[in-house]
Amino acid sequence: MDWELVFTISGALKRPLFAEAELVGGRTGLNRAVRWVHVLESPSFESLIHGEEMILTTGMGASADLDAALSFMQNLIDKNAACLCIELGAYFSTIPQEMIDLANRHDFPLIQFTRTVRFVDITLDLHSLIINRHHRMLQELESISREFHRLTLTSQGTLKVLQLLCKSTRTQIVYMQLQGKPLFFPALAPEEQAPLLSFFTAFREEMEGAQPDAAPHIREYGHKSIVLKPVGALDQTWAYILMVCNHKPQEFDCLLLDSASLSIAQELLRTRYMEERKLFSENLWVDELVGGRSQDDSRLKGLVGPDFNTVNELPYRVCLIEIENPRDVKWNSSENDWESITFHLSLILRSIFEKYSLRPLITLKNNRLTVIALDIQSKLPGKLRLQQALGSLQHIRSDEKLKDLQLVIGVSKSHKGLKHAHAGYQEAVQALSLYTCYQKSILFYEELGVFQLLLNLNDGKTLENFIRSYIGPLIDHDEAKGSELMLTLRVYLDHDGSKQIAARNLFIVRQSLYYRLDKITELLGEDFMLPENRISIQVALRAYQFLYPEKFTLPSPRSAQL
Numbered sequence: 001m002d003w004e005l006v007f008t009i010s011g012a013l014k015r016p017l018f019a020e021a022e023l024v025g026g027r028t029g030l031n032r033a034v035r036w037v038h039v040l041e042s043p044s045f046e047s048l049i050h051g052e053e054m055i056l057t058t059g060m061g062a063s064a065d066l067d068a069a070l071s072f073m074q075n076l077i078d079k080n081a082a083c084l085c086i087e088l089g090a091y092f093s094t095i096p097q098e099m100i101d102l103a104n105r106h107d108f109p110l111i112q113f114t115r116t117v118r119f120v121d122i123t124l125d126l127h128s129l130i131i132n133r134h135h136r137m138l139q140e141l142e143s144i145s146r147e148f149h150r151l152t153l154t155s156q157g158t159l160k161v162l163q164l165l166c167k168s169t170r171t172q173i174v175y176m177q178l179q180g181k182p183l184f185f186p187a188l189a190p191e192e193q194a195p196l197l198s199f200f201t202a203f204r205e206e207m208e209g210a211q212p213d214a215a216p217h218i219r220e221y222g223h224k225s226i227v228l229k230p231v232g233a234l235d236q237t238w239a240y241i242l243m244v245c246n247h248k249p250q251e252f253d254c255l256l257l258d259s260a261s262l263s264i265a266q267e268l269l270r271t272r273y274m275e276e277r278k279l280f281s282e283n284l285w286v287d288e289l290v291g292g293r294s295q296d297d298s299r300l301k302g303l304v305g306p307d308f309n310t311v312n313e314l315p316y317r318v319c320l321i322e323i324e325n326p327r328d329v330k331w332n333s334s335e336n337d338w339e340s341i342t343f344h345l346s347l348i349l350r351s352i353f354e355k356y357s358l359r360p361l362i363t364l365k366n367n368r369l370t371v372i373a374l375d376i377q378s379k380l381p382g383k384l385r386l387q388q389a390l391g392s393l394q395h396i397r398s399d400e401k402l403k404d405l406q407l408v409i410g411v412s413k414s415h416k417g418l419k420h421a422h423a424g425y426q427e428a429v430q431a432l433s434l435y436t437c438y439q440k441s442i443l444f445y446e447e448l449g450v451f452q453l454l455l456n457l458n459d460g461k462t463l464e465n466f467i468r469s470y471i472g473p474l475i476d477h478d479e480a481k482g483s484e485l486m487l488t489l490r491v492y493l494d495h496d497g498s499k500q501i502a503a504r505n506l507f508i509v510r511q512s513l514y515y516r517l518d519k520i521t522e523l524l525g526e527d528f529m530l531p532e533n534r535i536s537i538q539v540a541l542r543a544y545q546f547l548y549p550e551k552f553t554l555p556s557p558r559s560a561q562l
Contacts, residue, residue: 006133006250006252007033007035007126007129007130008030008031008033008034009030009032009034009082010031011034011129012034012054012126013030013111015126015129017117017121017122020114021085021113022111022112022114023110024095024110024112025095025100025101025103025104025108025110026083026108026110027109028107029106029109030109032052032082032107033052033082033248034052034053034054034083034130035051035052035053035082035130036053036054036130037053037054037122037123037126038055039055039056039057039119040055040056040057041057043071043072049076049079049081051080052080052082053081053082054081054082054083055076055081055082055083055084056087057085057086057087058086058087058092059086059087059091059092062091063091063092066098069099070102073099073108077106077108081108082109083109083110083111084108084109085111085112086110086111086113087112087113087116088112088113088114089116092112095110095112137251141252141256144164144168144256144259145256145259145263147164148161148164148165148260148262148263149266151263152264157267158175158264159183161260161263161264161267162175162241162260162264163185164260165185165243165256165257165260166185166186169243169245169253169256171246172184172185172188172243172244173242174196174200174241175239175241175242176200176204176240176242177239178238182197196242199221200228200242203217203226203228204240212230212232212233212261212265215254216228216254216257217229218249223246224244225245225247225248225249226243226244226245227253227254228240228241228243229241229257229258229261230261231261231264231265231268232268233265233266236348236351236352236355238268238351241257241260241264243257272347273343276343276350284363285304286362286363286370287363287370289372289418290318290372290421290424291425292422292425300312300418304418311374312417312418313416314359314374314375314376314416315374315375315382315414315415315416316372316414316416316424317372317375317383317411317412317414317415317424318370318371318372318373318412318415318421318424318428319369319370319386319390319409319428320368320371320409320410320425320429320431320432321349321369321370321371321407321408321409322367322368322407322409322410322432323341323342323345323368323369323405323406323407324407341405342364342369345369346362346364346369348393349362349369352389353371353389355389356385356386357375357376357377358374358382358385359373359376360372360373360374370425372418372421373389375414382414383444386411387442390411390442391442393407406441407441408432408441409432409441409443410427410428410429410431410435410445411431411442411444412424412425412427412428412431412445413444413445413446428445430448430455431443431445434448434451434546437545449542450539451546454539454542454546455546463543463547464547466540467543467544467547470533470537471486474486474489474523474524475544484506485516485520485523486551487506487551488502488506488517488520489520489537489541490545491506493534493538493541499513499514499517
């Protein structure tokens with residue numbers, strides 16, 4: 001960085017208006033930046049300054065006694081003022097030694113004017129310099145940012161961007177890839193790398209969950225400062241850039257770091273899109289696999305490739321992700337937009353799954369992504385990690401089009417051996433088909449309970465006959481009278497016959513529930529709560545819910561009030 005772009009106390013003291021000024025304290029703080037000049041005569045200034053201001057004063061508001069003067073100066077230090085300039089005269093004949101000692105302890109420049117000066121002349125002079133240098137800083141920032149962008153379009157663009165960032169800021173740069181070795185610019189000996197890597201590990205844990213577009217984070221590192229910036233896109237972090245500064249990081253440093261991280265993220269995103277397209281074409285065999293058209297091990301080995309033996313031993317689940325557009329948003333070009341959305345989703349999905357130690361094999365058909373989620377092992381159970389990954393996927397809204405979409409996901413049981421992928425696919429299809437019953441956006445096959453049995457009995461007659469045998473009178477009564485006896489019975493049985501809970505969940509008073517239960521008893525018989533009958537009735541109710549899910553919707557508090 002061109003340090004002439006940062007206006008410092010040292011630079012101010014070289015101006016003609018400071019020719020007779022004397023630096024009496026805080027000599028080691030001359031490199032402090034000056035962002036503005038402020039005349040301050042009030043002891044109460046908490047809301048008047050923002051930091052890095054040069055304070056000009058006659059001491060009128062702080063000269064009542066020594067304690068007041070020290071308190072005034074301490075508040076300026078706490079507010080990160082750049083320095084304090086006092087004009088000697090009516091309020092301060094000399095600067096007390098205690099104020100000089102306080103300035104030295106905090107490296108806070110303390111300057112005195114022994115003769116009367118026009119504060120307005122100082123502010124006009126320094127403000128013009130500050131504004132001109134800020135304009136030059138923006139010009140240089142724009143020039144370097146354009147060069148960052150150009151470099152990402154060349155071979156090894158990321159390395160060249162990092163080298164230019166190192167040169168422009170005159171700092172040590174460390175590029176921490178989440179998958180790959182750290183890179184150091186300039187190069188460091190191994191013994192110098194170790195402390196930085198340890199510091200990064202702790203720093204990264206502290207920043208867990210920070211988005212790539214977040215502002216750079218600054219921490220002290222011995223007598224240095226480290227600025228950490230995530231690199232990524234689509235709400236995913238792919239790398240980190242560490243800037244190790246021997247000085248306090250300036251605005252120019254942080255803005256350049258932001259620009260460099262954005263340029264690198266764009267290159268990484270382009271690379272990932274190209275890789276995703278390649279994987280899409282290579283994974284056409286996944287559709288053949290889940291479709292049950294490849295069962296022979298020799299055929300599978302030819303499709304999967306040289307790592308077949310390793311992949312074939314990994315546990316996996318088949319996830320069927322249905323992409324819905326609940327708002328019926330109209331797009332300009334359905335084909336191009338749909339391709340963009342599916343690649344966007346698959347790119348995000350791959351990044352999230354890898355984060356949770358899952359390797360996804362992805363194929364697309366119509367509006368459904370089919371994913372064979374291979375578990376490449378971790379400390380946490382596979383199902384828990386998959387739940388976390390799918391939960392994260394559903395909360396991604398980084399694209400304007402994705403925010404209008406809804407993802408409904410069916411997940412199979414855990415399998416091993418790729419020849420069983422078709423069975424896993426069928427389980428995922430069955431889980432997905434019960435979305436209307438459960439109204440849950442993620443359904444695992446093993447959580448379907450009795451619906452697993454009912455799905456296989458749905459031949460058009462078996463379930464209907466079973467339903468009529470056990471709850472036929474309730475169906476007829478509800479259809480004829482518009483009552484809700486079946487819903488009432490389902491809620492009552494689901495809560496082990498608790499009248500209090502049933503009435504609360506149905507949003508009716510206890511007396512209304514008693515009346516409905518009396519009617520149910522009249523229609524089904526006094527023995528409907530005996531164990532054998534109760535089990536059969538509960539299965540019949542689930543079967544009816546499976547066939548007619550819209551008739552088993554619980555009332556909301558609002559609808560109950562209306």
